[in-house]
Amino acid sequence: MGLFGTDGVRGRANAGNMTAEMALRLGAAAGRYFRREGAGQAAHRVVIGKDTRLSGYMLENALTAGLTSTGMNVLLLGPVPTPAVGLLARSMRADLGVMISASHNPADDNGIKFFGPDGFKLSDEAEAEIERMVTDGVRLADAPNIGRAKRIDDGRGRYVEYAKTTIPPGMSLEGLKVVIDCANGAAYRAAPDVLSELGATVFAVGVSPNGRNINDDCGSTHTDTCAQAVVAHGADVGISLDGDADRVMILDAEGRVADGDQLMALFAHRWAAEGRLKGATLVATVMSNLGLERYLASADITLLRTKVGDRHVVEAMRAGGFNLGGEQSGHIVMTDHATTGDGLIAGLQFLAEMVRTGKPAADLMHSFTPVPQRLENVRYADGITPLDAPAVRRAITQAETQLNGTGRLLIRASGTEPLIRVMAECEDDGLLNRVVDDVADAVRGAA
Known part of the structure; x- marks a missing residue:
């Protein structure tokens, strides 16, 4: 069936695998998978968060129906960042956490991400078993054991209070003027609250969600909006977040952008100097720039490189006992603070470094010179497998021969959209x- 991609189940809302019917079946399967036999009825607990997409209402209700049908009690958090679901699943002793979001995707898409009782995203094995149960069907609860559902009013507040504790005790952001772009998404209330309560002067953009404008010319994938606000307000x-606030980009006073690689370089170097970078290792994906690798060396x-997806980063971090990792796209994972990428907490660590050093953002956000890198995304039609085409395979072989050890070539299918990502790094811009x-032309010809 191929339900799960690199980050849960994702697709166009009300079509394919992202219908109310599929959400109901996923909810029932996940509920049955996580229901602890022998526990009292009140102990079966699920927390559900969502971003601000219109389709979130539909999927939230369908998931609730599926989960309660297997005896799970559902706690509805409303709009909260994805990392808040991981945090609250663990702190509220839930069996399962669910986030309804398509992250940085357009408003017409949506997705469903699952977190285990430890607050971490599910393993490939757990996702495969849930997918099997969706196909085969599950045993429903007896009538007296059907679950209940209720709204939780303080979920966002719990996350806000926790986020503030992640910078050094007693540190104030007073005197800092900060633009926060919430992408009209899940952090539209939480992020400005955290920053203002820590003392910053806050200018918030992307905080007027209407169900249709999430990530629309704003957020971490459209940083011009944040850059314009930074310059306009002096x-x-x-700090530019994506729709579910698990990614971040940082901008200096002139609106120049630092991506996840530069942030990881800053944090890794600082933590290593303080003796708190476990294993003297940073975990990142195959997409991270070669310049980052050279700087760290x-x-x-x-x-340590992994497959693309912050879930794979976290798995490698947990396996090796490492505490810092992330992606060039802006997922920054600090397992001392969170179980998944947290854009707001990463932004707070950057602000804390500005306060600690007294340096402006521009002096902190460019630790290394990137090797020239280019990424081309080629969209393809459903049912097509362009990477299997002989012409594409020939083009890839020829490209690798031309690079001949002077750079890197990475070709992969996106796990969240029908895209082939063509990425290369090389000191020679022409090559x-x-x-x-x-x-890319070969892929287009096959798509």
């Missing part, structure tokens, strides 16, 4: 553009 720094820090164009 702010010291900009110069500081005797190992870069870089040539190999990416050749492979």
Whole structure:
């Protein structure tokens, strides 16, 4: 069936795998998978959060129906960041956490992400078993054991209070002028509250969700909006989140952007100097820039690469006992603070470094010079497998031959959208553009 991608189940709302019917079946399967036999009825607990998409109402109700049908009691958090679901699943002793969001995707998409009772995203094995149960069907609860559902009013407040504890005790952000772009998404209330309560002067944009404008020319994938606000308000720094607030981009006073690689470089170097970077290792994906790897090596820090997806990063971090990882796209995972990428908490760590050092954002957000990198996304039609086409395979082989050890070529299918991602790195800009164009054109021809 292929329900799960790199980050849960995702697709266009009310179509394919993202219908109310499928959400109901997923809820029932996940509820049965996580229901602890022998526990009292009141102990079966699920927390559900969502972002601000219109389709979230439909999916929330369908998931609730599926979960309660297997005897799970559902606690509805309303709009909260994805990392808040991981936090609250663990702190509220839930069997399961569910986040309804398609992250940085357009408003017409939606998705469903699952968290286990430990607050971490599910393993491949758990997702495969839930997928099997969706196909085969599940045993429903007897009538007296059907679950209940209720709204939880203080879920966002619990997350706000926790986020404030992640910077050094007693530290104030007073004197900092901060633009926060919430992408009209899940953090539209939580993020400005955290920053203002810590003392910053806050200019908030992307905080007027209407169900249709999430990630629409705002947020971490459209940083021009944040950049314009930073310059207009004379702010010291900009923090740009995505729709579910698990990604972040940082902007300096002139609106220049630092991606996840630069943030990880800053944090890794600082933590290593303080002796708190476990294993002297940063975990990142195959997409992270070669310049990051070289910078870390110069500081005797190992870069451990994984497949794309913050879930894979976290799995490698847990397996190796490491506490810092992330993605170039802005997922920053700090397992000392959170179980998944948390854009707001990563932003707070950057602000704390500004306060600690007294340096402006521009001096902190460019630790290394990136190797020229180009990423081309090629959309393809459902049912097509362009990477299997002989012409595409030939183009990839020719590109690798041309690079001949002078750079990197990475070709992969997106786990969340029907896209082939063609990425290359090379010091020679002409060669870089040539190999990416050749492979992308071949993919288009096969798509």
